[in-house]
Amino acid sequence: MGKIVQKANLLNLADLMAYREGYKSSEQIRRMDVNFLVDTGAAMLCMPIDLIEKLGLHESHTRDVVTENRRVKRRVFSPVQIKVMDREADMNVMELPIETPPLMGYLVLETLDLYPNPAKQILEGNPKYDGKMVMDLL
Secondary structure (H helix, E strand, C coil), X not given: CCCCEEEEEEEEHHHXXXXXXXXXXXXXXXXXXEEEEECCCCCCEEEEHHXXXXXXXXXXXXXXXXXXCCEEEEEEEEEEEEEECCEXXXXXXXXXXXXXXXXXXXXXXXXXXXXXXXXXXXXXXXXHHCCCXXXXXX
């Protein structure tokens, strides 16, 4: 058993929309690859503020969160498009302190229909559907 680190490609969703509407070139879309620690105890996509700033995300709101030490307020930022393997989704980003590893929480995993395999230290597609991405509507 061990930790799972998953590489993901992130795009600033506002930049992507501006590109699709003809206001930006594809080169102007802010993007980056990030290695995330998969954390099924965390809810959201969480990143240190320095990475959030590099992507040019905007603060949306604050949310009360429970950390291992106490209850604190954290800022939530505008969404990114996250791509993992052959799957993509639009997800808001929660701020983490600098020097904290980026976290991929359970909401991201559920949205992308990915399951942690701790024995292999990888994420896998939903075994119920032969690894294919299928969304539950009911």
